[in-house]
Amino acid sequence: MEEELKSPFHGPSSVTIRRNPPRRAKTTPATATATAVVNSRCKQVSKFPIQEMLDCQLPLPSKSSENTETLRVYLRIRPITVTSNNNTTGTMKPSSRKKGGCLATKKKKNEMFENCLLVNDSQSVTLSPPLSMQDSKRLKSEVYDGFTHVFDCGSSQNEVYEKIMEPLVSDFLRGKSGMLATMGPTGSGKTHTIFGSPRHPGMLSLALANIFHCTPCSYYISMFEIYSEGGKGEKILDLSSSDGQDLVLQQSNVKGLQEVMVFSVTAAEAVIARGMLKRATAITNSNCQSSRSQCIINIRCAPEVIDGEVEVLPNNAVLTIVDLAGAEREKKTGNQGTRLLESNFINKTSMVFGLCLRVCSLSLCAVLCNSLLEHQKNPKKPIQKHFQNSLLTKYLRDYLEGKKRMALILTLKSGGDDYLDASFLLRQASPYMKIKFDVVEEPYHKRNISKLPREEKSKRRKLSDVNVSKIDEDTSTKDEYPLLGTELISVPLQQLELLNGSISSSRSIKVETNQNVQREECCIELERTKRKEQVMQNFSKALWNVLKEYKRKLEDSRNEVQFLKRSLEEKNAQSVELETEIEDLKSCSLHLNQQSAEASSVIQAECIGVAVDSNLSFEDLEENASQSSGSSAVHGRVVKDKKDIEHEEVKEELLSTDKAERGLWCSDLFVSSSTEQSLVGDGSCLTMSHSTHLSQMEPALPGSRISAKESEFVDTCNANKSDSDLGSSCKLVETPRSDRRRKIALPSILVTDINELDSKIDRVSLKPLPGLKVSPNEEIRSTDSCIPSKRDSKRSSSCKSLNVDKAGRKLLPASSTLLKEMTTLDSEVDIERPEASQDSKVSTIGKIESLDTCNARKIHIENRSPCKSSNLVKPRRRLLPASSMLLREINDLDLDVENERPTGSRGGRKLAAEEIGRTQGSICLLKLLKNNLHP
Numbered sequence: 001m002e003e004e005l006k007s008p009f010h011g012p013s014s015v016t017i018r019r020n021p022p023r024r025a026k027t028t029p030a031t032a033t034a035t036a037v038v039n040s041r042c043k044q045v046s047k048f049p050i051q052e053m054l055d056c057q058l059p060l061p062s063k064s065s066e067n068t069e070t071l072r073v074y075l076r077i078r079p080i081t082v083t084s085n086n087n088t089t090g091t092m093k094p095s096s097r098k099k100g101g102c103l104a105t106k107k108k109k110n111e112m113f114e115n116c117l118l119v120n121d122s123q124s125v126t127l128s129p130p131l132s133m134q135d136s137k138r139l140k141s142e143v144y145d146g147f148t149h150v151f152d153c154g155s156s157q158n159e160v161y162e163k164i165m166e167p168l169v170s171d172f173l174r175g176k177s178g179m180l181a182t183m184g185p186t187g188s189g190k191t192h193t194i195f196g197s198p199r200h201p202g203m204l205s206l207a208l209a210n211i212f213h214c215t216p217c218s219y220y221i222s223m224f225e226i227y228s229e230g231g232k233g234e235k236i237l238d239l240s241s242s243d244g245q246d247l248v249l250q251q252s253n254v255k256g257l258q259e260v261m262v263f264s265v266t267a268a269e270a271v272i273a274r275g276m277l278k279r280a281t282a283i284t285n286s287n288c289q290s291s292r293s294q295c296i297i298n299i300r301c302a303p304e305v306i307d308g309e310v311e312v313l314p315n316n317a318v319l320t321i322v323d324l325a326g327a328e329r330e331k332k333t334g335n336q337g338t339r340l341l342e343s344n345f346i347n348k349t350s351m352v353f354g355l356c357l358r359v360c361s362l363s364l365c366a367v368l369c370n371s372l373l374e375h376q377k378n379p380k381k382p383i384q385k386h387f388q389n390s391l392l393t394k395y396l397r398d399y400l401e402g403k404k405r406m407a408l409i410l411t412l413k414s415g416g417d418d419y420l421d422a423s424f425l426l427r428q429a430s431p432y433m434k435i436k437f438d439v440v441e442e443p444y445h446k447r448n449i450s451k452l453p454r455e456e457k458s459k460r461r462k463l464s465d466v467n468v469s470k471i472d473e474d475t476s477t478k479d480e481y482p483l484l485g486t487e488l489i490s491v492p493l494q495q496l497e498l499l500n501g502s503i504s505s506s507r508s509i510k511v512e513t514n515q516n517v518q519r520e521e522c523c524i525e526l527e528r529t530k531r532k533e534q535v536m537q538n539f540s541k542a543l544w545n546v547l548k549e550y551k552r553k554l555e556d557s558r559n560e561v562q563f564l565k566r567s568l569e570e571k572n573a574q575s576v577e578l579e580t581e582i583e584d585l586k587s588c589s590l591h592l593n594q595q596s597a598e599a600s601s602v603i604q605a606e607c608i609g610v611a612v613d614s615n616l617s618f619e620d621l622e623e624n625a626s627q628s629s630g631s632s633a634v635h636g637r638v639v640k641d642k643k644d645i646e647h648e649e650v651k652e653e654l655l656s657t658d659k660a661e662r663g664l665w666c667s668d669l670f671v672s673s674s675t676e677q678s679l680v681g682d683g684s685c686l687t688m689s690h691s692t693h694l695s696q697m698e699p700a701l702p703g704s705r706i707s708a709k710e711s712e713f714v715d716t717c718n719a720n721k722s723d724s725d726l727g728s729s730c731k732l733v734e735t736p737r738s739d740r741r742r743k744i745a746l747p748s749i750l751v752t753d754i755n756e757l758d759s760k761i762d763r764v765s766l767k768p769l770p771g772l773k774v775s776p777n778e779e780i781r782s783t784d785s786c787i788p789s790k791r792d793s794k795r796s797s798s799c800k801s802l803n804v805d806k807a808g809r810k811l812l813p814a815s816s817t818l819l820k821e822m823t824t825l826d827s828e829v830d831i832e833r834p835e836a837s838q839d840s841k842v843s844t845i846g847k848i849e850s851l852d853t854c855n856a857r858k859i860h861i862e863n864r865s866p867c868k869s870s871n872l873v874k875p876r877r878r879l880l881p882a883s884s885m886l887l888r889e890i891n892d893l894d895l896d897v898e899n900e901r902p903t904g905s906r907g908g909r910k911l912a913a914e915e916i917g918r919t920q921g922s923i924c925l926l927k928l929l930k931n932n933l934h935p
């Protein structure tokens with residue numbers, strides 16, 4: 001007996017495990033194959049004789065082994081009615097019910113006096129629901145077996161002491177710690193069992209009496225309570241001291257807890273009485289003095305001191321007595337406000353305590369499984385951390401872990417209204433030891449629960465855990481006991497029963513059947529989930545690919561937009577550049593017009609004289625001028641009379657050609673512009689202008705002819721041009737833009753025109769101007785409006801306006817028809833090299849010769865609207881024409897003018913200089929023209 005007490009974890013406890021071997025899982029094809037493989041590999045390994053060990057007959061636990069169990073569970077039933085003198089009676093005397101303030105209805109009265117808990121024997125009870133619940137909720141009776149001892153309602157305090165407390169006291173006196181705890185619903189008699197009453201002392205009083213009786217020495221007594229003020233947190237209050245300060249729990253020790261040394265029972269009871277006065281109690285509907293805290297009393301031996309010296313060292317044994325606050329239901333207690341918060345604290349503490357007891361009562365494997373189950377249910381909660389949930393379990397950890405012996409008294413009331421509380425407590429306590437329960441008749445509500453929609457269940461259970469489904473099923477019954485926190489307690493209850501092998505066979509079969517069904521459902525659910533997962537994965541992949549494709553396209557679009565932006569910027573820059581060039585060309589053109597107009601106005605009189613002397617009518621000159629202007633248009637285009645149209649064409653040409661082509665075009669334009677501007681006015685102007693321009697061209701035009709006088713004239717012009725501010729046209733050639741000085745291709749039409757001038761000039765028909773003397777062989781045509789203007793100084797402006805349109809712009813002079821016939825040009829002319837003009841005088845003169853003829857025709861043709869000169873807007877004058885100087889020098893020339901009749905097709909007559917009264921300069925110019933026309 002002593003040996004067994006010293007080693008409670010060996011021997012008999014292992015016998016219990018062997019007697020109830022763990023259940024084996026059903027063999028499946030997969031496991032069978034795996035087992036076969038393993039067996040084949042381990043053929044040579046000797047098999048561990050597990051079965052033999054299990055089959056060996058071990059002695060059944062003897063009566064004495066009861067004391068060796070770390071946890072013993074007792075059941076004490078409180079009588080339904082309690083007499084005024086606290087004597088329990090089996091008679092129903094509602095009037096004598098002690099519960100104060102509880103006015104039950106008639107139905108409740110019937111339930112109250114209906115006994116639902118019957119004691120079968122010393123270890124089992126039958127819990128039967130009241131009739132009302134049997135009808136409404138179809139509850140059936142349950143049998144709970146395996147208690148260490150069951151105390152019926154007639155049991156006395158002494159009986160309880162003898163069965164429960166006396167062994168603990170004996171062990172304590174022998175140096176072994178032990179604990180007695182009471183647990184049960186409120187008003188079930190816990191406090192009564194521990195503390196009792198003056199007439200019916202409780203376990204503490206009896207134990208103290210026994211202790212001091214057996215060992216008359218000193219003992220330390222400490223008493224404290226764990227309470228919650230307003231439901232907020234837990235506090236420890238020292239009940240044995242007069243300070244009443246809150247204490248702190250450290251490593252299962254209450255720091256600062258005062259221990260009172262007592263030498264007698266009376267002193268000890270006085271300490272206890274003082275503490276009870278401090279303990280928190282309250283009045284509820286269930287108990288007029290309901291405990292609101294967990295009360296703990298410790299008794300330990302004090303060293304024996306004799307004459308101030310310690311003679312006998314005490315043992316370290318501690319006898320602990322715990323009076324828990326009972327679980328409460330709101331409906332029954334009627335607690336509100338702070339009381340309700342206290343109820344929550346009490347219920348939680350009781351729940352945790354019960355859970356820890358369950359761990360304590362199981363073997364190591366069962367403890368681990370239980371912790372795993374709890375951990376699966378609440379992953380945040382670490383394994384074996386239940387003790388950390390309350391100060392009570394922390395403090396009593398050694399007992400709850402089975403390191404010290406513990407006796408638990410479950411207190412119940414047998415009334416019908418206490419059925420739910422009793423059922424819950426019994427279910428909670430059934431795994432503590434070998435408590436078994438069986439459903440005598442399966443309640444209907446469980447069948448109904450099994451018919452619940454599976455879908456709802458599947459949402460709550462974990463597929464990987466088959467046991468979870470059972471938990472759901474079992475927890476369905478907990479709804480009937482919401483107050484007691486059955487969620488954590490009733491769930492693993494049957495699981496642990498299975499582990500211990502203590503469940504009944506019928507129950508096991510049912511559970512096993514449910515397991516198979518649920519396993520199949522889990523497999524189906526698992527497959528369904530896998531399919532969904534695969535579908536979602538494929539969908540996500542496809543979606544991902546689509547998004548990547550869109551992203552790529554978006555990047556391509558961005559790149560394209562960037563490229564287009566850059567292209568647009570380049571085009572804009574080119575457009576700006578072209579516009580700038582157009583503006584420059586416009587200014588150049590206007591400048592040329594201005595210079596030509598000024599030059600023409602100066603020599604207008606001489607031009608007329610020349611025209612008369614050369615037997616050219618003004619009309620012919622006008623016609624020639626117009627033809628010349630038309631022929632000077634680029635590449636034989638149809639010449640427009642209005643300059644704005646030409647500018648539009650210039651724009652188009654600029655946009656469509658490259659720079660080289662634009663340079664060529666510019667040269668053409670320059671020639672054309674200078675030509676037309678030179679044609680405005682009279683033939684003298686034309687001659688000067690074209691001679692100036694074309695003198696810069698190279699190479700020398702083949703077939704050109706020049707007389708000595710002509711050469712002299714041209715040299716004079718070039719000399720003047722180089723010495724001073726030369727004629728505007730000469731200067732204008734080089735002034736437009738320095739960067740345009742490049743070698744350009746002169747349109748072949750111009751060269752051809754020059755080359756063929758000699759042959760075609762004979763066909764020019766000159767008409768004499770009306771009112772002027774002309775040679776009979778020349779035919780000069782002129783408009784009436786232009787003729788008078790030729791005779792005075794105002795004629796210049798009138799004639800100058802011949803090529804001016806309504807908008808004030810000068811009309812492009814229509815070049816001679818000869819120029820229109822020019823179709824090809826092969827030579828290149830560098831108009832930029834001034835030295836070339838000196839070297840190519842002969843060819844230049846030839847061109848002058850031709851162009852003069854053409855210009856004369858142009859004037860002849862285009863002389864139509866002189867009155868429109870008023871609309872001419874003169875550009876700002878920048879360069880002074882050198883025409884006057886040239887003409888002044890020309891007047892000084894002593895030229896032998898020979899009026900020869902032109903061999904042109906028109907056969908105009910010659911005009912005598914004497915007859916028209918022209919100036920000397922005009923006579924010279926006219927002679928030059930005539931010489932050119934008839935070399």
Ligand SMILES: Nc1ncnc2c1ncn2[C@@H]1O[C@H](COP(=O)(O)OP(=O)(O)OP(=O)(O)O)[C@@H](O)[C@H]1O
Nearest residue numbers: 086088186187188189190191192287290291325326
């Ligand atoms: N076995 C019993 N015989 C006679 N009277 C009893 C018995 N058990 C309890 N009582 C009486 O019932 C009443 C309630 O008992 P008690 O206070 O011990 O309940 P409790 O479980 O401690 O309740 P709470 O948890 O609320 O403190 C007390 O007046 C007590 O005297």
